Amino acid sequence: MGLLVDGKWQDKWYDTDSTDGEFVREDSRIRNWIGTEYTIPHNAIRFPARKDRYHLYVSYACPWAHRTLIVRMQKQLEKIVSISAVSPIMLEHGWTFNKSEGSTGDSLYGYEYLHQLYNRHDDEYTGRVTVPVLWDKQTEQIVNNESADIIRIFNCGFDEFTNSRVDLYPEVLRETIDEINERIYTTVNNGVYRAGFATTQRAYECAFVKLFDTLDWLEESLSTQRFLTGNRLTEADWRLFTTLIRFDTVYYSHFKTNRRRIEDYPHLSNYLRDLYQIDFVASTTNLLHIKQHYYFSHKTINPTQIIPLGPDIDYDKPHNREKFA
Ligand SMILES: N[C@@H](CCC(=O)N[C@@H](CS)C(=O)NCC(=O)O)C(=O)O
16 A cells, blocks of 8 residues: 655555544546536546547456446446456555456556556656546546546446446436535545544544444435435445445444444345346456455554455345335
């Protein structure tokens, strides 16, 4: 685990000393765009939509990258945007392309480490070396390394090349989606990390309480509707899904978010199964990579690096969510 400083790799864990034990996630630094939809920050560059020009670097372990894998498949972009997956094990060199550990290898440059790609983008790059990364093969640079942007780019940026007319961010729901995203990002998606990476009791408890407040709120809301904004699936659901699917297997024990499991919430657990059972979703979900990554890579939290064998949860079990359709 580490970061680049002026293009040089440094092996460093997150600094929580200056923030009173709180984990503060660094903002993504490269946020350019593909396609003409949406208002984008005025200094962002627009790249043209092209077939087979862009490459997506992901980790199957990572909840942020998982969103992009799901939307890429739902929008049928497999032949438009190629992918490489890193190894689930992230230690002193950060993300690697070690094939013996389950990486696909780096199909563009044959690099050993993801930080080499960030250096190809900018040989003086400073910042964390994160997945997902959307890469432009033509100009050899990172287009965007923020998953929230990448799923919106996939949602409509390549529509001229795909038959999928799915819209995960419909105009009429944008305000509602933005509001839901904000609460879920802060207290759930990032909330589990704020609990797990906290280094003071106070910071941990604060994240824990907010996380379970939101899960209780979601349980209530999903008791009367199939998806987060009503009866239509949107990006807000995928953003929540990738945290929920990791919750009982990893966050509950590794990050100590153990007031309740998702399995203990009748509506949330069925909602999770409903999403998981959409045809292409299981193929984007790799629970082995997920377990290996967290338990083996976070030595400050789990120094023995022992990967638990359980739990056994059947996500293919029937759910009762069609009743809302
Ligand atoms: N805001 C970013 C966060 C990405 C992120 O933090 N990814 C994690 C993997 S789960 C990572 O690569 N961490 C490496 C590090 O922080 O050094 C996004 O949503 O794309």
